[in-house]
Amino acid sequence: MGRRKDDGIEMVSKLPWQAGIVLGLAGYAAMRYGLAWCMTMFGGPVGQALGTTLADGAYAPAAWLLLTACWLAALISYLDSRRRHYLLTSQSGLRSLSAMDWREFEMLVGEAFRRQGYQVREIGLGGADGGIDLILHKDGATTLVQCKQWRTKLVDVRVVREMYGLLMHHRADAVKIVAIGHYTDDAQRFVHGKPIELIAGDALLAMVRECQIVTQRRKAA
Template sequence: MHIEWAGEIMAKKNDGIIWHLMDAPWWLSLIVAAIVYISLSVVLPALAKGTGNLVFDAIAPNLSLIAPYLTFLFLVPTPIAFIKQFKRRRQFSSTTSEIAHRGTTEPLKSLTWLEFESYIGEFFKQQGYEVKQAFSQKPDGGVDIWMRKDGELTLVQCTHWKTRKVGIPILREMYAVMIEHSASKMIVVTSGDFTSEAVKYALDKKLWLINGGDLVNMIELAQHCRTEAKTKAELPAEPELICPSCHSTLVKRTAKRGDNKGRAFYGCSAYPRCRYTKNIGVM
């Protein structure tokens, strides 16, 4: 984990560090507590002795006395963070299973906006991203999730609107935030949909729009890929098919809606950025 990156996120919030540690990985509290204890009981008293400063000389002997109390304070978030993370992973698993079973956005709409943000963060973790998110009731400056993969920074804004559509004003704000932080792209995720004007606005920019339908398809695709990976070793190797549009790998999928419901087809693994499909048996 990049400690400096976590610090950058925390600096953008007005909540206290204890609250942030409750939403950070549980082991981070242990690291912070250890640093506090060593600093107060060993490092700072040693440094104070060499300064010749009367104030430091008076404070130094007391630092080791308060070290256990402050250390305990920073240990308090550890069990809370562990329980929160366990609940998030369990909710992610149950919601994903329900989405895969029903093939609709209804399970997403039943989540609160913080649960939706948590779900999106867990989803991208499953895709190999290093995810940082600081859950807060306060404004976040347009960034809900900070992610890194292959050395590139990606920002995510989650909009959990059940009736309204996301329009151009929000995308303009997100585009400015992306430029401000020199991110490779900004992903805007909504459980609903975008206006047609918003979709056109994002076409020539590094804005990746994911609506509720796209998200359901991405979840189903991820589930399918994980299932395939488990059984691949037991099956004879098949020639890898390449998407002629973007050169990503094609994967087998089954249509769950529309006129072709129940029919197998090949879909691009880069969906929704690439929507190429091919019927099974078509060369």
């Protein structure tokens, strides 16, 4: 099933919340004042007349709407960042990881990678996707991530083969599969010599705890 494209608010909400504030102010100034100035300076007689109309506030409602939309997106971004922070810092073991729903699990994994210096693009949060959930960028390399919050079922070689096919199709550099449980022997044999990392529950928990320690040190500093 194809994904619907993000609208403007969704796109801005995926940026840091500070960016939404700045974009709102810049967009308001550009629409409210900048457009009229450009038309007056470079639009000739017709542009000057139109610029005068714009300077009188013809685009003021649209400018306020743009500002409101950007600041709403900034609020969503801020609340999401607080939720991700809570998800990361509140984990105490594999049981708490298993208690989350799949959306929270993907958010947690994305935040853990983000704390490791990756730029994270969340793909799977729009639906229960069976393919790519996260796309990571770091040092010029692109890594595809799939999250499997299976509590009892082992991740088999079929899943790994599918991700390897996506790696080849998208010409990515590596693949990471993150699961709470473990992987079958066939899956572990398949990744030998390939740019595929299988992250099981214990390794994921260690990654989360490392992020928690860094956060605590920053608070104490």
